[in-house]
Structure formats: structure tokens, C-alpha cells
Amino acid sequence: MNTSITTTNVTAESLVSLMGTYDDIEVYKVEKITGSKNDITSIISSTKIHGFNSSNFVVTEDIDSETLTIFNASTSGTVEMPS
DSSP, X not given: OEEEOOOSEEEHHHHHHHTTTOSEEEOTTOOEEEEOHHHHHXXXXXXXXXXXXXXXXXXXXOOOHHHHHHHHHHOSSOEEOOO
């Protein structure tokens, strides 16, 4: 089963949850994905979620430089972290 997300802001947790239901999740219209390091990593690693390559990632916790590098390489958008 397939689905498309048409809202511009979503939580990473909601996308991870959808991976249990859908085989193909299109997120081309999503501008911002907010969530934990683990949930965003799951999205990046998933073969089910497509189109996040220009979305902004808003990480809700501190991440190490290696994870930041991976997140930056996965999107042309920005990666924001807590101040």
C-alpha cells in the first residue's frame, strides 16, 4: 500500500509509525521533519520513505558530529539542533 504526505510539517515519529503500515511513503511536499536522532535516522535508512532530500530536519536532542554529517548528507535542507 502507498501513501503521500501533503502537509508541510511532520514529526519523524509519525513517519516511522507509517512505515509499519505502508510500503511506499512519499514526502515530497514536506518541508520540515522534527524528531529524535533515532527517528530521523530510521527515515534516512528506510527504503519506504521517498522525497525527504530537500526537507529541513529539526532534531530535538543533541547529536554528535558523525550523525550531523550523515543528516547533512541526506538533505539539501538545513539541520537544526537544540540551542
